[in-house]
Amino acid sequence: MSEEKSxxxxxxxxxxxxxxxxxxxxxxxxxxxxNGYLHIGHAKSICLNFGLGIKYSGKTNxxxxxxxxxxxxxxxxxxxxxDIRWLGFSWANEFYASDYFDQLYAFAITLIKKDLAYVDDxxxxxxxxxxxxxxxxxxxxxxxxxxIEENLLLFTAMKEGKYKDGxxxxxxxxxxAHTNMLMRDPIIYRIKHAHHHRTGDTWCIYPMYDFAxxxxxxxENITHSICTLEFIPHRELYEWCIENLNIFPxxxxxxxxxxxxxxxxxxRKLLQLVTEGYVTGWDDPRMxxxxxxRRKGYxxxxxxxxxxxxxxxxxxxxxxxxxxxxxxxxxxxxxxLRAMAVLDPVQLIITNYEDARTEELVSENGxxxxxxxxxxxxxxxxxxxxxxxxxxxxxxxxxxxxGTMVRLKSAYIVKCEGFTKDDNGKVTAxxxxxxxxxxxGGDTSGxxxxxxxxxxxxxxAVTAEVRLYDRLFKAENPAAEEGDFKDNINPDSLQVxxxxxxxxxxxxxxxxxxxxxxxxxYFCLDKDSTKEKLVFNRTVTLKDAWGKEVKKH
RNA sequence: UGGGUUAUGGUGUAAUGGUAACACAACAGAUUUUGAUUCUGUCUUUCUAGGUUCGAAUCCUAGUAACCCAACCA
Numbered sequence: 001m002s003e004e005k006s007x008x009x010x011x012x013x014x015x016x017x018x019x020x021x022x023x024x025x026x027x028x029x030x031x032x033x034x035n036g037y038l039h040i041g042h043a044k045s046i047c048l049n050f051g052l053g054i055k056y057s058g059k060t061n062x063x064x065x066x067x068x069x070x071x072x073x074x075x076x077x078x079x080x081x082x083d084i085r086w087l088g089f090s091w092a093n094e095f096y097a098s099d100y101f102d103q104l105y106a107f108a109i110t111l112i113k114k115d116l117a118y119v120d121d122x123x124x125x126x127x128x129x130x131x132x133x134x135x136x137x138x139x140x141x142x143x144x145x146x147x148i149e150e151n152l153l154l155f156t157a158m159k160e161g162k163y164k165d166g167x168x169x170x171x172x173x174x175x176x177a178h179t180n181m182l183m184r185d186p187i188i189y190r191i192k193h194a195h196h197h198r199t200g201d202t203w204c205i206y207p208m209y210d211f212a213x214x215x216x217x218x219x220e221n222i223t224h225s226i227c228t229l230e231f232i233p234h235r236e237l238y239e240w241c242i243e244n245l246n247i248f249p250x251x252x253x254x255x256x257x258x259x260x261x262x263x264x265x266x267x268r269k270l271l272q273l274v275t276e277g278y279v280t281g282w283d284d285p286r287m288x289x290x291x292x293x294r295r296k297g298y299x300x301x302x303x304x305x306x307x308x309x310x311x312x313x314x315x316x317x318x319x320x321x322x323x324x325x326x327x328x329x330x331x332x333x334x335x336x337l338r339a340m341a342v343l344d345p346v347q348l349i350i351t352n353y354e355d356a357r358t359e360e361l362v363s364e365n366g367x368x369x370x371x372x373x374x375x376x377x378x379x380x381x382x383x384x385x386x387x388x389x390x391x392x393x394x395x396x397x398x399x400x401x402x403g404t405m406v407r408l409k410s411a412y413i414v415k416c417e418g419f420t421k422d423d424n425g426k427v428t429a430x431x432x433x434x435x436x437x438x439x440x441g442g443d444t445s446g447x448x449x450x451x452x453x454x455x456x457x458x459x460x461a462v463t464a465e466v467r468l469y470d471r472l473f474k475a476e477n478p479a480a481e482e483g484d485f486k487d488n489i490n491p492d493s494l495q496v497x498x499x500x501x502x503x504x505x506x507x508x509x510x511x512x513x514x515x516x517x518x519x520x521x522y523f524c525l526d527k528d529s530t531k532e533k534l535v536f537n538r539t540v541t542l543k544d545a546w547g548k549e550v551k552k553h
Numbered sequence: 554u555g556g557g558u559u560a561u562g563g564u565g566u567a568a569u570g571g572u573a574a575c576a577c578a579a580c581a582g583a584u585u586u587u588g589a590u591u592c593u594g595u596c597u598u599u600c601u602a603g604g605u606u607c608g609a610a611u612c613c614u615a616g617u618a619a620c621c622c623a624a625c626c627a
Contacts, residue, residue, distance in 0.1 A: 135555045179556040190625040311566045452586045546588040
């Protein structure tokens with residue numbers, strides 16, 4: 001039990017802080033902006049922040065960073081909460097940066113009074129020019145030296161709606177020649193005559209990220225404020241605000257965000273996929289969003305395991321999506337119910353089986369005996385997978401071919417005696433004889449066969465739509481490809497099978513049940529399902545050693 | 554001579570001056586009424602060059618490469 005897992009760098013910091021007595025307990029936060037859906041990259045941050053809270057008996061707040069009313073909506077707030085709950089975490093408090101607008105406004109006044117902030121009238125274009133560049137120092141704005149009284153008056157007027165959007169801004173007075181671009185008098189308040197999803201029309205000035213985030217952390221007494229690497233340059237400003245406002249010193253720590261092969265993670269790009277119709281919505285099963293993964297059949301447990309395995313560090317990474325799939329299969333293999341479904345059917349007729357006969361055969365529901373068994377109807381005419389028959393068998397082939405024998409899962413061994421084709425050369429039926437003594441569970445035939453295939457009785461089969469998903473992008477790292485990332489979309493990322501045949505027991509499937517369709521992969525019911533038409537999503541394929549063998553030749 | 558961050562197998566992550574390890578991927582084999590699962594094995598690693606040391610992934614010096622920063626976005 002004392003098997004010690006090494007700590008990541010944030011855990012090391014926390015343990016040192018706890019040990020030194022700097023903090024009695026820790027408080028973290030997850031701070032999404034409600035302008036999009038959460039994706040697997042957010043899951044890494046959620047698992048980190050909430051995981052730390054749990055591990056060190058601290059707490060974690062959920063705080064919506066809602067300082068930009070033009071992009072933020074309540075719809076997103078709800079989906080974000082759903083996703084976090086689904087992942088299995090609960091927050092100590094639900095807060096909003098907008099809860100602090102009064103306090104933040106007072107902070108701005110404080111800064112003005114300390115001559116550390118001023119109202120600027122120049123345009124965005126002029127400001128960009130005066131800002132300089134990473135290699136060129138910036139220049140002061142002509143309005144930089146307004147008196148404190150004038151700034152107070154002007155800022156109050158801004159708040160009172162006396163100006164139009166963009167006419168004036170409040171800037172921190174720091175250093176236009178600073179090597180850190182963010183310290184060159186950053187804007188801290190801007191005018192936006194926009195309706196806010198929570199404060200309505202109370203405000204027409206809104207604080208910028210840098211003047212809201214750190215202060216919000218401080219107001220909540222967040223001890224460890226964890227964010228991604230691109231915020232490293234912001235830390236200096238984060239600390240400047242805390243110091244000059246003389247408020248609770250939260251500390252910011254940065255880790256490398258998750259990147260995953262064959263997908264994109266930027267909200268902007270994901271939004272584009274949705275709005276331009278490349279996918280059906282935020283919860284399209286091909287999307288790397290949590291709602292997409294959920295709809296596709298992923299379990300929260302598998303995502304948490306994945307986040308645990310990828311670790312937390314500061315270097316850029318590109319995680320192979322097969323690791324996520326591994327975590328998923330590992331769980332689903334243990335927990336999912338087994339069933340048979342034929343996706344690309346061809347008829348198999350057992351010539352020596354009585355025409356009117358039907359048997360109810362017993363089949364196990366899963367690897368664990370506790371999962372029990374079910375019965376599956378068997379009869380003379382079956383559907384089997386077209387790819388399980390080869391007119392001219394390949395090397396190492398051990399499924400159906402003229403003259404070969406296979407076992408029908410949980411049923412009998414059959415021998416292929418012949419087949420029929422239509423004018424186009426397409427196989428229309430496979431003719432077999434069965435060996436009565438080979439019945440599953442009581443096989444006295446003494447015959448052993450290498451191949452076992454799945455099947456569904458034609459007379460009892462239920463029809464279903466099955467959606468097969470593949471990776472959304474062809475390239476390993478679509479974001480790094482030349483040109484528009486959308487040019488790299490995999491045209492075969494969705495394959496819809498309209499008429500798959502499934503065993504009758506699947507007709508009672510519910511949205512939360514997970515199945516392994518024998519030899520075909522893991523599947524779950526899609527929300528598009530109706531009583532008349534069942535729709536299944538393929539969550540993930542099974543590992544396919546034969547597929548690899550075929551590819552080699 | 555802008556500033557900042559990071560460099561360990563194909564991909565991630567450990568090793569905190571003392572045998573470079575774990576997982577995924579890949580490859581080979583065994584078992585199998587799922588070509589799944591399970592089991593066994595193989596492959597490949599410290600950015601470069603110097604230095605300190607009995608001993609360096611780790612410390613020092615000098616390079617190199619990648620990423621981030623010039624939104625009234627977060």
